[in-house]
Amino acid sequence: MRLFIAEKPSLALAIATGLGSKNRKDGYYDCGDDIVTYCFGHIMQQCNPDEYDEKYKAWKMETLPIIPVKWKLKVSPDCKKQYNIIKQLVSKADVIVNAGDPDREGQLLVDEVLNEFGVFTLGNSNYKPVQRVLLNALDDKSVKIALSNLKDNREYVGLRNSALARARADWLIGMNFTRAYTLKARSAGYDLKLSIGRVQTPTAALIARRELEIKNFKPVEFYNLLVTWQTGKNSFGSTWQITDDCPGTDSEGHIIDRAIINQISKKIQGVTGTVIKVEQKPGKSPQRLPYSLSSLQIDAGKLYGFSPQQVLDIQQSLYEKKLTTYPRSDCEYLPENQLSDISSILNNIKSISDELYTLVQGADIKIRSRAWNDKKITAHHAIIPTTVKPDFAKLSSDEKKMYTLIARAYLAQFYPAKTFLTTTILTEANGEVFKTTGTVIQELGWKKLYTQAADDDTDEEISLPSIKEGEYVEFGGSEIKAGITKPPARFTPSTIIKAMKEIWKYVKDENLKSSLKECSGIGTEATRASIIETIQERGYVKVEKKNLVPTEVGFLLLKIVDENMTYPDITAKWEQDLDAISKRELPIKDFMAKQEGYIQNLLKNLDSIQIEQAKAAYVCPNCQKPLRRIKGSKGFFWSCSGYPECKTSFQDKNGKPNMEPKPKPPANGPKCPKCGKPLVQRKGKKAKFWGCTGYPDCKEMFWDKNGKPDMEDC
Numbered sequence: 091m092r093l094f095i096a097e098k099p100s101l102a103l104a105i106a107t108g109l110g111s112k113n114r115k116d117g118y119y120d121c122g123d124d125i126v127t128y129c130f131g132h133i134m135q136q137c138n139p140d141e142y143d144e145k146y147k148a149w150k151m152e153t154l155p156i157i158p159v160k161w162k163l164k165v166s167p168d169c170k171k172q173y174n175i176i177k178q179l180v181s182k183a184d185v186i187v188n189a190g191d192p193d194r195e196g197q198l199l200v201d202e203v204l205n206e207f208g209v210f211t212l213g214n215s216n217y218k219p220v221q222r223v224l225l226n227a228l229d230d231k232s233v234k235i236a237l238s239n240l241k242d243n244r245e246y247v248g249l250r251n252s253a254l255a256r257a258r259a260d261w262l263i264g265m266n267f268t269r270a271y272t273l274k275a276r277s278a279g280y281d282l283k284l285s286i287g288r289v290q291t292p293t294a295a296l297i298a299r300r301e302l303e304i305k306n307f308k309p310v311e312f313y314n315l316l317v318t319w320q321t322g323k324n325s326f327g328s329t330w331q332i333t334d335d336c337p338g339t340d341s342e343g344h345i346i347d348r349a350i351i352n353q354i355s356k357k358i359q360g361v362t363g364t365v366i367k368v369e370q371k372p373g374k375s376p377q378r379l380p381y382s383l384s385s386l387q388i389d390a391g392k393l394y395g396f397s398p399q400q401v402l403d404i405q406q407s408l409y410e411k412k413l414t415t416y417p418r419s420d421c422e423y424l425p426e427n428q429l430s431d432i433s434s435i436l437n438n439i440k441s442i443s444d445e446l447y448t449l450v451q452g453a454d455i456k457i458r459s460r461a462w463n464d465k466k467i468t469a470h471h472a473i474i475p476t477t478v479k480p481d482f483a484k485l486s487s488d489e490k491k492m493y494t495l496i497a498r499a500y501l502a503q504f505y506p507a508k509t510f511l512t513t514t515i516l517t518e519a520n521g522e523v524f525k526t527t528g529t530v531i532q533e534l535g536w537k538k539l540y541t542q543a544a545d546d547d548t549d550e551e552i553s554l555p556s557i558k559e560g561e562y563v564e565f566g567g568s569e570i571k572a573g574i575t576k577p578p579a580r581f582t583p584s585t586i587i588k589a590m591k592e593i594w595k596y597v598k599d600e601n602l603k604s605s606l607k608e609c610s611g612i613g614t615e616a617t618r619a620s621i622i623e624t625i626q627e628r629g630y631v632k633v634e635k636k637n638l639v640p641t642e643v644g645f646l647l648l649k650i651v652d653e654n655m656t657y658p659d660i661t662a663k664w665e666q667d668l669d670a671i672s673k674r675e676l677p678i679k680d681f682m683a684k685q686e687g688y689i690q691n692l693l694k695n696l697d698s699i700q701i702e703q704a705k706a707a708y709v710c711p712n713c714q715k716p717l718r719r720i721k722g723s724k725g726f727f728w729s730c731s732g733y734p735e736c737k738t739s740f741q742d743k744n745g746k747p748n749m750e751p752k753p754k755p756p757a758n759g760p761k762c763p764k765c766g767k768p769l770v771q772r773k774g775k776k777a778k779f780w781g782c783t784g785y786p787d788c789k790e791m792f793w794d795k796n797g798k799p800d801m802e803d804c
Contacts, residue, residue, distance in 0.1 A: 093183035094126040094223070095176060095200050097190045100410045101225065102128035105189055108233030117175035125183070127176050129190075132199045133169035134206065136261050137162040149269045151696075155689050156265050161258060163202060173203070180207050185219050188243050192224040192469040193418060194672060195616060197246050198253035222246055224469060227415040229476040231431075249469065252672035259664065259685045263288045263655075266689050270696055271651055279704035279716025279731045282643060285628045286651065288661055289590075289613045290621050294630040295656035296589060296596055297581050298640040298648050307577035312344035313351040314573075317524050318566035319363055319517055324555035325566050328517055328524035330354060344575065351570055354522060363519035363563045373529075375508040377459040377536045379422035380472035380499045383615040384591045386492075391584025394491055395636065398587050398619035404492045405473070412478045414496055416470050418616040423466035424474065424503075434477040436504070439497045442482060446497065449539055453504035461503050474500045498539055505536035513554050517563060528554035580637040583622055590618050598657040610669065612661045650701055652692055660688070706731075708747050712738045717747055760799050764790050769799055 096102035106112050106119035106126045113120040118127035139146035139156045141164070146153055165173045180186065186209060190196030201210075208214030220243035225236050267286035275284050315330040332339065338347025345351050381389075386405070387398040396404070405417030432455050440450040461472065475497050482490060508531070515526040531551050534541075557563075581589065589596060590613050594606035613621050622638075625631050630644040647656065654660055667684070670676035706716030710730040717728045719742065728747035730738040740747035760769045760780070767784040771794060780799035782790040792799035 091183050092124045092185045092187060093179050094124065094187045094189045095203070096126060096128040097196050097199060098130060099128050101189060101191070101228070102126045104225070104228040104233050104412070105223075105237070108230060108237050117172055118179060125179055126189075127179050128172075129176070129199060129203065130166075130169055130172065132195075132202075133166050133173055134163040134199070134202045135166050136257065137164050139265055149273060151270065151273055154266055154270055154693055155262075155686075156269075157262065157686055157689070163206065176203060177207055180204070180209065180216055180218070183218060185221065187221045187223055187240060188246075189223050189225065191418065192226055192416060193420075193614070193616065194249045194253035194256070194469075194668075195614075197222075197249040198257070201243075201250045202254075220244075225416070226419075226470050227412070227476045228409060229412040229478045231477055232415075246469075248672045248674040251674075251678045252668045255671050255678045255681050256668055258682060260288050262685055262689055266693070267651075267655065270693060274696060274699065274701060275646070275650055276718060276731055277715075278701040279706045279718070280646065281704075281716075281718045282629075282646075284643075284647065284650065286655065287621075287624070288664070289617070290625050290628075290630075291647065291651060291655050292612060292658040292661050293586065293590060293621055294625040294640070294644055295648055295651075296658070297586065297625075297631050297638050298644045300578060300581055301640050302645075302648075304577045304580065309577070310340060310344070310346055310575045312340070312346050312573050312575060313348055314345065314571050315351055315354055316569045316571055317358065317519075318568070319524075319563035320566040321555055321557055321561065321563045326515070326526050326528075326554050326557075328515070328526040331523045331525050340575075342575070344573075348570075355568055355570060358519045358522055358565065358568065360565050361519045362565065363517045363524070365515060365557055365559055365561045365563060366518045366523075367514070367516040368557060368559050369514045371512050371514075372532075373510045373512050375510070375535070375537070377461070377502050377505065377507060378499060379461050380424065380474050380503070381496055382420050382422045382472060383418055384420070384587055384618065385422065386473060386495070387587050387619065388584050390492065390495060391582065391587070393495070394488075396488070397583045397622075399623055400488070401492070402616075402619050404488050408489055408493060412476055413480050413493060414475055415473055417473060418614075419470045419473050420610060420615040421466065421468060421470055422461070422472045423463045424461050424471050425467050426462050426464050428471075429462065431477050432504070435475050435500065438475060438477070438479045439501055441479065442494060442497065446494070446501070449501060452538070453501060454506070455504055457504050457506060459503040502536040502539050505538065506533060508535040508537045509533045515554065515557065519565070526554065528552040580639065582636055582638060583633075586622060586638060587618050590621075593658045593662045596657075597659045597662060598653070599659050602659055602662070606662050606666070609662050609666050612658055612665055650699065652695065652699070654688075654692060708749075710736060710738050711749070712736055719745070719747075762788060762790050763801065764788055771797075 094105050096105055102119060103112065106121055109121040109124050109126065111119065111121035118125055141162065142158055146156060186204065188197065188200040190200040204210060204220065208216045209218050209220060211217055221240040222243040222245065223236050223240055225233060264287055268284065271284045271286055275282060317328050317330065318325050319328060332343060332345060336350070338345055338350040340346050383402065387401045390396040390401045391398070402417060405414065408414040409417045436450050436453060436455065440447045473496055475493065480493060485493065510529050510531045513528045517524045517526065529552055591611040593611045594603050594609060597603060597606060626633070629641055630647060631638045631640050667676055667681050671678055671681060704716055708717040708728065709715065710717055710732065713730065713732050713736045715730055715732040715736065718731050719726055720729050726742035728740040728742060730736040740749055742748065761767065762769055762782040762784065765782065765784045765788045767782055767788065769780045770783055772779055772781050778794035780792045780794060782788045792801060794800070
């Protein structure tokens with residue numbers, strides 16, 4: 091028997107259909123000699139610290155760092171039934187096929203289940219050969235091709251180890267630093283939990299730093315000189331070129347001294363200019379690449395205002411309807427074996443609208459764009475339409491928009507490159523140089539598909555007169571143009587996705603920028619949207635008018651957490667390491683050793699971090715540190731943030747610390763008949779009573795009777 095283990099039920103159904111049967115059983119599909127079962131994503135979970143050792147139940151600095159000697163996993167409570175079904179099927183199987191999604195997480199979540207059953211352990215009764223199927227689309231044709239091309243699962247051990255290293259590194263960072271920085275913040279009176287993550291923390295910090303740049307920004311007025319030159323009946327504009335040693339400039343090279351620009355303007359009034367250089371360069375803009383998830387999230391965010399998570403959800407729906415390929419792809423290239431699908435896919439696109447019908451008619455299927463490149467393909471390829479014809483009437487409005495966006499990018503591969511001619515003219519007048527640039531589009535090419543859409547790569551066509559070097563031109567007028575420097579824009583969900591992908595632009599160490607350009611960024615295609623959701627849920631950022639704005643807790647993160655955690659430098663380097671692990675160039679044990687050393691060093695430096703005391707509503711009367719309201723096993727109480735050095739605490743009274751002094755027993759007052767300690771009168775919810783001052787060791791109590799304990803009614 092051959093057993094397929096899919097990542098999720100929808101994938102299992104597609105495989106069962108591809109195998110020619112959909113005989114549904116409890117937790118699996120019976121396909122004759124083949125059985126198809128499924129997980130629900132990660133059905134194995136990392137254990138909590140207290141499941142390694144009881145001492146970790148309480149959050150204490152002295153128990154850090156928490157570094158497991160032997161890592162443990164547990165079955166997710168909601169998945170125990172399915173786990174047992176898979177276990178029984180594994181014991182009966184002759185061959186097992188890992189059918190996780192075609193990425194590192196998909197590889198791991200099936201492999202970790204098989205590892206629990208001993209499938210990879212020689213000598214174990216469950217030791218079995220394991221194969222791998224990579225499904226980039228769920229349409230019948232794609233599934234059948236994938237099923238006929240099974241690989242040895244051992245080829246993907248690097249991919250699995252990469253995901254395993256990522257999971258363990260995230261656990262170490264989260265468990266250790268969430269506790270460490272939360273305890274540090276509470277010691278300064280901040281009543282909160284600071285959730286720390288390998289990716290979420292630098293992402294939240296990126297947004298907070300951008301906000302600080304905006305708040306601290308001081309606008310500056312700058313100037314430039316525009317001059318028109320006359321040649322015969324024709325004229326052309328030019329811009330004065332600021333020299334490197336020009337006085338009155340700022341750090342960005344803007345002229346901020348109006349007197350300088352006035353001086354240049356007077357200098358060239360009525361002067362004849364000389365053309366000192368004419369340069370013409372042909373240019374080409376190759377076809378845009380099809381979409382990866384990140385590039386789709388960026389474009390859909392700009393065009394339709396979709397959040398990254400919305401894009402992923404819509405794509406998942408289209409994928410499960412078999413209309414588009416794997417939605418979490420980080421690749422923008424296509425395999426050459428899919429060239430045979432071009433006509434079928436273009437016919438489907440043609441049916442969407444009259445506009446696309448016309449555009450498909452103008453396509454040339456013989457064109458081979460740079461997207462067709464087997465060397466660029468890893469576990470998956472770009473997101474494109476499948477060969478399944480969409481029934482547009484049955485799609486939601488958002489699904490229609492997304493499918494059309496993907497279809498247009500695919501169609502662009504069968505239009506020629508955009509070609510243009512760029513002309514640069516340099517004119518000299520009275521020792522000053524002026525520059526003119528013009529562009530003439532020779533063929534619009536694939537840009538015909540995007541003439542109605544907002545596109546960053548649209549060049550305005552500027553024609554220039556025919557002119558030669560050495561030719562004289564007459565002064566035709568000038569204008570001093572003023573501008574104001576603008577602050578950086580706030581991040582939106584779409585632009586923060588782009589920033590996470592192009593993280594080399596935001597690292598602190600300038601020397602890292604060149605080496606990190608090839609890095610895939612921080613996070614993955616599958617996790618970036620959820621990271622943005624997470625930092626909102628945890629109170630670090632909020633959305634205001636579609637912009638991501640940090641909260642006070644987000645700013646606090648910058649003040650408290652070590653820079654090594656808030657800047658993306660180390661996280662980006664770790665992503666490089668994870669990529670090296672997936673290529674089997676770096677052993678997982680070496681990567682984990684780095685993580686452990688990093689954690690230990692940061693914890694050692696924690697004492698040196700000085701945090702400004704929080705402005706507290708209530709302070710400890712003994713040490714003046716803020717009091718915190720804590721929920722204990724018997725309800726809320728107030729504790730000094732200086733604990734354990736100061737153990738002052740108070741009962742909670744209507745959300746406030748009850749600082750009223752405890753009643754003292756009267757001199758020569760009644761004594762406890764059991765232990766001999768004084769009794770004290772107290773006020774209960776229903777009536778007054780007398781309690782032993784030896785509480786909690788002695789719990790004797792008596793009702794009050796005319797101001798005295800009623801010893802007869804205990």
